[in-house]
Amino acid sequence: MMENLRQDHVTLLAMDAERSLQGLVHSLSMGVGGMPKGALHAIDLVSALASVGLTSASHLMQQVAQELAAGQPLVLEVAHAFSAWLEHALHEIRAGQPYDPAPSQDKLAAWTRQLQGLPQMTLTQGDGFDGLGQTLSGLGPAQPSALPAHALQAFQKNGLDLLQSARVLNMAPNQERSMQRIDNLLAELQDRAAHIGQRSLRELYDQHHSEIDECWLDAAPFQALEAFLAVSDRAQRITAVQRHLTLFIEWQGLTLSDSEMQDVGNMLAQWHGHILPLPEGYRLVLPCSQRRMWLQPFEAEGRIYAISAAQALESVSAQSGHPAKLEVCAGNKRSTLHVDRCHTPVSMNIHPIPSNLPRPPGVSAVALNGRGEVFLFRNLAV
Numbered sequence: 001m002m003e004n005l006r007q008d009h010v011t012l013l014a015m016d017a018e019r020s021l022q023g024l025v026h027s028l029s030m031g032v033g034g035m036p037k038g039a040l041h042a043i044d045l046v047s048a049l050a051s052v053g054l055t056s057a058s059h060l061m062q063q064v065a066q067e068l069a070a071g072q073p074l075v076l077e078v079a080h081a082f083s084a085w086l087e088h089a090l091h092e093i094r095a096g097q098p099y100d101p102a103p104s105q106d107k108l109a110a111w112t113r114q115l116q117g118l119p120q121m122t123l124t125q126g127d128g129f130d131g132l133g134q135t136l137s138g139l140g141p142a143q144p145s146a147l148p149a150h151a152l153q154a155f156q157k158n159g160l161d162l163l164q165s166a167r168v169l170n171m172a173p174n175q176e177r178s179m180q181r182i183d184n185l186l187a188e189l190q191d192r193a194a195h196i197g198q199r200s201l202r203e204l205y206d207q208h209h210s211e212i213d214e215c216w217l218d219a220a221p222f223q224a225l226e227a228f229l230a231v232s233d234r235a236q237r238i239t240a241v242q243r244h245l246t247l248f249i250e251w252q253g254l255t256l257s258d259s260e261m262q263d264v265g266n267m268l269a270q271w272h273g274h275i276l277p278l279p280e281g282y283r284l285v286l287p288c289s290q291r292r293m294w295l296q297p298f299e300a301e302g303r304i305y306a307i308s309a310a311q312a313l314e315s316v317s318a319q320s321g322h323p324a325k326l327e328v329c330a331g332n333k334r335s336t337l338h339v340d341r342c343h344t345p346v347s348m349n350i351h352p353i354p355s356n357l358p359r360p361p362g363v364s365a366v367a368l369n370g371r372g373e374v375f376l377f378r379n380l381a382v
Contacts, residue, residue, distance in 0.1 A: 011093075011094050011096070013048065013051045013052045014093045014094040015094060016048055017045060017049060017052060017090055018087075018090050018091075018094070020044040020045045020048055021041075021045060021087065021090065023041040024038055024042055024045065024079075024083060025083050025087075027041055028079055028080055031076070031184055032071075032184065032188045035068045035069075035071060035076075036069070038068045039065050039069040042064050042068055042079075043065045045058075045061045045065075046058050046061050046062050046065060049061055049086075052090070052093050053093075054086075054089065054093075056104075056105065056108050057082075057086065057089070057104075057108060059112075060082065060108055060111055060112055060115075061082075063112065063116075064079050064115070067115060071192075073188050073189065075115065077114075078115055081111065082111055085104070089104070183370055186370075187347060187370060190292060190347070191245060191292065191347060193292075194245065194288070194289040195216045195288070195289070197218075197219070198216035198219070198222075198288065198289070199217055199218075199219055199222045200214075200215065200216055201215040201216070201217060201240050201247070201249070202215075204222065204225060204226060204229075205232070205238045205240070208235075208237065208238040208239070211237060211238060211239040212238070212239070212240045213240060213242060214242065215240045215241065215242045215247055215249075216242070216288055217247060217286075217288050218288070218289055218290050218291075220271075220290070221286060221290070224267050224270070224271060227267075228263075228264060228267070231251075231254075231256065231260055232251055234254040235251040235252055235253055235254045235281065236252060236254070237252040237253055237281075238250065238251055239252070244294040244309070244345070244347065245287060245288050245289055245292060245293055245294045245347055246285060246286070246287055246288065246309060247285065247286055247287070247288050247310075248284075248285055249284040250278065250281055250282070250284075251281050251284070252278070252280055252281035253280060253281060254281060254282075256282065261275070264282075264284070264331075264332070265331030265332030265333065266331055267331070268284060268285075268286055268331050269330040269331030269332075269380065269381040270331075272286065272287055272290075272293065272307075272308035272310060272311060272330075272379070272380075273286025273287065273310045273311065273331075274286075274310065274311050274313075274329035274330060274331060274332070275331065275332050276332075285310045285311075286310050287308055287310050291350055292347060292348070292349050292350065293309070293310075293347065293348065293350060293367075294308075294309040294345055294346070294347050295307065295308060295309055295345060295346060295347070295348050295367055295377075296311075296312035296326070296343075296345050297342070297344075297345075297346070297369075297375055298326055298337070298339040298340075298341065298342045299339060299340040299341050299342075299343075300337070300338070300339045300340055301340075303360070303376060304373075304374075305363075305375060305376045305377070305378050306348065306375040306376070306377055306378070307326075307337075307377070307378045307380060309345045311328050311329055311330055311380055312326060312327075312328055313328060313329055313334070314326075314327040315327070315339075315342040317341070317342075323340075324338070324339050324342065325337065325338050325339060326339050326342060328380060330380035330381050335380075346369055346370075348367040348369050348375065349367065350365050350367055351365055351366050351367070352364065352365045353365055353366060359376075360376060361382075362378050362379060362380075362382050363376045363377060363379070364377060364378075364379040364382065365377040
């Protein structure tokens with residue numbers, strides 16, 4: 001009788017663990033975007049696995065949870081394999097099969113070594129980057145004073161270009177369709193590399209710290225915003241979020257004069273952003289990186305262009321008798337671009353065109369997508 005009660009209790013615990021595991025599997029199926037929720041499910045599984053006797057698996061799940069929470073995309077491969085093994089193990093426990101840990105020790109140990117051996121962005125001494133010990137699991141912005149400016153710029157450029165080359169090779173013809181998942185991870189790593197050496201908006205708007213999300217910005221546009229602190233300090237509330245390498249900042253509870261609106265607009269136009277009035281304030285939108293941006297590609301006059309998505313307000317498809325158009329705003333100046341058609345926005349690397357080379361009017365750089373395709377980058381401030 002007692003044995004039956006005990007088995008019923010273990011079965012209930014195993015079912016509870018399976019529910020958390022289902023949540024983790026669903027989050028993992030979403031790729032990098034599902035990692036934050038996946039971390040929460042993994043944390044739930046730590047105690048659930050221990051309660052059914054899977055002690056070693058519980059320890060491993062703790063490491064998986066930490067890597068998911070840190071935003072480490074390379075943990076996904078281990079997490080997928082580990083989750084598949086757990087599904088089988090929990091099914092056997094729920095069915096009343098005694099769990100023998102011995103046969104699984106080698107597999108769990110191998111996954112543990114994989115997590116402990118995740119690649120590190122650690123550069124050797126003598127490279128000019130001494131002190132940069134960012135692991136990919138915690139790859140984030142370094143403080144401006146940590147490294148010389150030229151070292152940060154070189155590291156960022158080399159890192160972005162290296163990942164760009166890997167993505168071009170990865171997308172070669174006749175590759176397995178599953179390689180798209182690897183490309184998504186490489187794109188995420190490119191986005192993370194763009195944040196190296198940036199500064200936090202919480203540093204700029206310290207009195208509104210609790211309203212500022214994890215937002216990072218290149219040093220030059222950060223200093224440009226800093227020059228308008230006398231204006232933004234009049235705001236009763238400042239909020240900021242970062243989405244797709246783009247910052248959305250709101251100054252609430254203030255009114256700008258015409259000259260202030262013009263000055264802020266000119267500044268944002270220089271950094272490929274815009275400002276628009278809100279019912280009780282203003283919204284500023286600009287790319288967080290000038291080397292890698294969320295871009296709006298489009299075709300016009302036989303060429304493929306791209307503009308900062310932070311300046312693209314609305315696209316209107318072609319209709320009978322009316323061509324397609326793209327409503328844009330550079331700084332505080334709205335205008336309409338007549339286009340053949342618009343493509344889906346995507347993150348791309350930006351490469352300035354040397355001044356001695358010819359280029360179409362308004363084009364200041366080229367942008368490369370993950371397939372190595374070249375887009376002419378339109379500078380709307382020109």
